[in-house]
Amino acid sequence: MDAFAVFRNRVEEKLINLYPELSDNKAALSRFVVEPPRDASHGDLSCNAAMVLSKTLKSNPRAIADSIVAAFEGDPQVANIEIAGPGFINFTLTPDVWQSVIADANEQGADYGRPAVAPVGKVNVEYVSANPTGPLHVGHTRGAVFGDALASLMAFCRYEITREYYINDAGGQITVLANSAYLRYCQALGDDIGEIPAGLYPGKYLIPVGKALAEQFGDKLKSMDDAEREATIRPVVLEKMMDMVRADLEKLGIKHDKFFSESTLHGGGNGGDIKETLDWLREQGLVYQGTLEAPKGKTPEEWEDREQTLFKATQFGDDTDRALVKSDGSYTYFAADIAYHRNKYLRGYNSQIVVLGADHAGYIKRLGAAGKAVSGGEAEVDVKICQLVNLLRNGQPAKMSKRSGNFVTMANLVEEVGQDVVRFIMLFRRNEAPLDFDFDLVTQQTRDNPVFYVQYAHARACSAFRNAARDVPELDVSPDSLKSADLSLLSHPAELTLLKVMGQFPRAIEAAAVAHEPHRVAFYVHELAGAFNAFWTKGKEEPQLRFVNHEDRTITLARLAMVNAVRQILRNGLGILGVSAPDELS
RNA sequence: GGUCCCGUAGCUCAACUGGAUAGAGCAGCUGACUUCUAAUCAGCAGGUUGCAGGUUCGAGUCCUGCCGGGAUCACCA
Numbered sequence: 001m002d003a004f005a006v007f008r009n010r011v012e013e014k015l016i017n018l019y020p021e022l023s024d025n026k027a028a029l030s031r032f033v034v035e036p037p038r039d040a041s042h043g044d045l046s047c048n049a050a051m052v053l054s055k056t057l058k059s060n061p062r063a064i065a066d067s068i069v070a071a072f073e074g075d076p077q078v079a080n081i082e083i084a085g086p087g088f089i090n091f092t093l094t095p096d097v098w099q100s101v102i103a104d105a106n107e108q109g110a111d112y113g114r115p116a117v118a119p120v121g122k123v124n125v126e127y128v129s130a131n132p133t134g135p136l137h138v139g140h141t142r143g144a145v146f147g148d149a150l151a152s153l154m155a156f157c158r159y160e161i162t163r164e165y166y167i168n169d170a171g172g173q174i175t176v177l178a179n180s181a182y183l184r185y186c187q188a189l190g191d192d193i194g195e196i197p198a199g200l201y202p203g204k205y206l207i208p209v210g211k212a213l214a215e216q217f218g219d220k221l222k223s224m225d226d227a228e229r230e231a232t233i234r235p236v237v238l239e240k241m242m243d244m245v246r247a248d249l250e251k252l253g254i255k256h257d258k259f260f261s262e263s264t265l266h267g268g269g270n271g272g273d274i275k276e277t278l279d280w281l282r283e284q285g286l287v288y289q290g291t292l293e294a295p296k297g298k299t300p301e302e303w304e305d306r307e308q309t310l311f312k313a314t315q316f317g318d319d320t321d322r323a324l325v326k327s328d329g330s331y332t333y334f335a336a337d338i339a340y341h342r343n344k345y346l347r348g349y350n351s352q353i354v355v356l357g358a359d360h361a362g363y364i365k366r367l368g369a370a371g372k373a374v375s376g377g378e379a380e381v382d383v384k385i386c387q388l389v390n391l392l393r394n395g396q397p398a399k400m401s402k403r404s405g406n407f408v409t410m411a412n413l414v415e416e417v418g419q420d421v422v423r424f425i426m427l428f429r430r431n432e433a434p435l436d437f438d439f440d441l442v443t444q445q446t447r448d449n450p451v452f453y454v455q456y457a458h459a460r461a462c463s464a465f466r467n468a469a470r471d472v473p474e475l476d477v478s479p480d481s482l483k484s485a486d487l488s489l490l491s492h493p494a495e496l497t498l499l500k501v502m503g504q505f506p507r508a509i510e511a512a513a514v515a516h517e518p519h520r521v522a523f524y525v526h527e528l529a530g531a532f533n534a535f536w537t538k539g540k541e542e543p544q545l546r547f548v549n550h551e552d553r554t555i556t557l558a559r560l561a562m563v564n565a566v567r568q569i570l571r572n573g574l575g576i577l578g579v580s581a582p583d584e585l586s
Numbered sequence: 587g588g589u590c591c592c593g594u595a596g597c598u599c600a601a602c603u604g605g606a607u608a609g610a611g612c613a614g615c616u617g618a619c620u621u622c623u624a625a626u627c628a629g630c631a632g633g634u635u636g637c638a639g640g641u642u643c644g645a646g647u648c649c650u651g652c653c654g655g656g657a658u659c660a661c662c663a
Contacts, residue, residue: 033602033605035602035605036602037605037606038601038605038606038607038608038609039606039607042606046605046606048604048605051605051643051644052604054643060643061643084606085605085606085643085644086605086606086643086644087643088605088606131663168663170663171662171663172662172663173662173663262663291660292660293660294660295587295588295659295660303660304660304661306660306661308660308661319588319589319659320588320589320659320660322660323660323661325661326661326662327661328661332660332661332662332663333662333663336663358591358656358657358658359657359658360657360658361589361590361591361657361658362589362590362657362658362659363658364589364590365589365590385590385591385657387591387592387656387657388656388657428599429598429599429600430599430600432591432592433591433592433599434591434592434656436598444625445625446625447611447612447625447626448611448612449625450611452625453611453625453626456622456625456626459622460622460623460626462622463622463623464622464623466622467622467623504602507602508602511602511603512602514603515602515603517602519600520600520602523600523601523602523610524602526610526611527610530610530611533626533627534626534627534628536623536626536627537618537623537624537626537627537628538623538627538628539623540618540619540623540624540626540627541618541627541628546623547623548623584622585622585625
């Protein structure tokens with residue numbers, strides 16, 4: 001049970017009893033919260049209902065608070081209740097409420113923290129979606145980790161989640177890719193290709209692709225005309241590129257459920273494709289022929305004033321209407337994007353999350369507009385922007401030379417510092433804040449390094465069990481035995497402090513999922529690790545607080561039950577982030 | 587010029603979506619180590635939350651206008 005949720009319900013019940021007119025006013029009732037007070041001296045739980053409902057009830061907050069407090073008279077789990085400040089109701093709970101967190105965590109195990117009821121509706125999380133023209137680099141990594149952790153977080157909270165990758169395989173860059181691969185193919189057949197011409201991809205990763213083409217086709221590609229050759233090469237190269245992307249993602253532990261190919265939107269008739277979508281938009285009166293004004297910063301010479309096919313994006317909150325058809329008659333990228341959002345909507349996703357890089361900030365409004373337009377306002381499109389990652393070495397910018405075509409790939413990054421570090425560091429920051437990634441700092445095993453700090457706390461928890469097995473081998477610490485522990489022994493203030501942090505896990509998780517903010521999970525496990533380390537050190541000053549007590553088996557068992565719960569919560573939190581929880585650190 | 591993001595302790599960042607006296611870590615002082623119960627912990631010090639207004643019981647958070655930093659700005663993807 002989550003004490004915060006339980007007491008919120010309890011307050012709501014009492015409010016409806018006291019003020020029957022609230023029973024059909026869900027909106028008002030949904031506005032108050034029960035949360036931990038900032039200052040621990042205010043108690044365990046704080047409720048703002050009296051202030052929030054003051055207007056609705058046309059009564060002053062103090063009077064409402066008084067009536068709520070009176071209604072809690074006799075509640076066996078309330079040790080103290082008082083009104084403070086402008087009308088906060090502060091609860092201090094009896095220790096057994098917090099002690100029960102241990103039993104819950106140990107009993108529910110990997111499910112501890114999971115909300116009881118599943119939210120309605122399917123959620124599509126689209127992330128990475130990098131152009132399949134080369135290896136993933138560090139710029140893709142943050143979005144990849146963020147999207148993956150967000151999907152895991154929401155899946156943990158029982159949302160029906162699909163992890164999706166949109167393959168941009170319909171544009172001109174794939175033609176360039178095919179031509180680049182053809183050059184490597186010629187090279188594989190023994191031709192001297194010299195310098196890679198400007199405009200083609202120079203990367204060495206295409207060399208094996210060229211070899212594969214040579215093995216598959218012999219010299220047949222050379223005798224084809226350009227169109228036939230491209231049509232032949234394209235799917236083969238694309239597949240190779242996507243294999244590479246998938247392999248890179250796997251190094252970070254990322255696996256998508258669905259790879260959606262943009263080119264399928266350009267084909268015909270499978271529902272939700274571009275033509276059908278544009279026809280549908282036309283029926284809605286959202287498409288017209290017109291001209292756009294030149295942006296203020298552009299000089300008239302840079303601007304070709306021309307009539308084009310436009311989507312009324314402004315009607316849905318965008319800043320300008322958007323072109324759907326290019327001057328050569330083909331569809332714009334955005335036209336495909338609208339169709340893609342419609343496709344997702346038709347597949348039943350009323351909630352669509354799109355994770356993009358910092359350079360796509362300008363897309364938030366237009367994607368939101370697309371989502372609203374194609375769903376008649378039913379689908380929510382939440383665009384999450386991940387800001388830039390600054391790579392540092394020893395505090396100095398780790399410059400990458402763009403000229404030589406060298407860049408830090410995702411694979412390099414993971415190889416150098418490991419999956420856990422990459423993932424945790426990238427999640428230990430709000431997504432919209434820029435991130436410094438210092439190679440030297442993130443590999444240190446010190447307090448400065450949050451990944452290490454949290455993993456160390458988990459390893460310590462495990463070591464408590466190793467020590468117990470060594471020092472009191474006759475003590476049964478099996479799950480069943482831990483279940484029988486007398487948790488009421490854990491009433492020392494230091495223990496209650498730790499237990500209260502533990503008890504916040506469920507609401508922290510749920511709030512993070514609702515807000516689409518996985519970084520909160522990272523901050524939570526960091527806080528729990530701190531609370532655990534603090535308690536651990538207390539055992540130094542006060543030996544009776546040590547986990548293993550040679551004289552007293554019952555307190556040892558209770559303490560180990562608590563340690564096991566800490567370990568479980570850390571595992572659950574880290575599991576959501578995709579970071580391992582090692583039993584020992586080397 | 588438009589739009590979006592950011593601006594919080596010397597530094598790097600939080601603040602549970604409007605709650606109470608704005609919190610952590612680093613750096614600086616003080617103290618605690620037979621290194622898996624110090625890879626850590628406790629304490630001290632550090633603030634006009636960029637500026638000015640507004641909304642209300644209450645603002646770092648919401649609205650307006652400025653200042654500073656970054657990103658982006660038809661037809662590429």
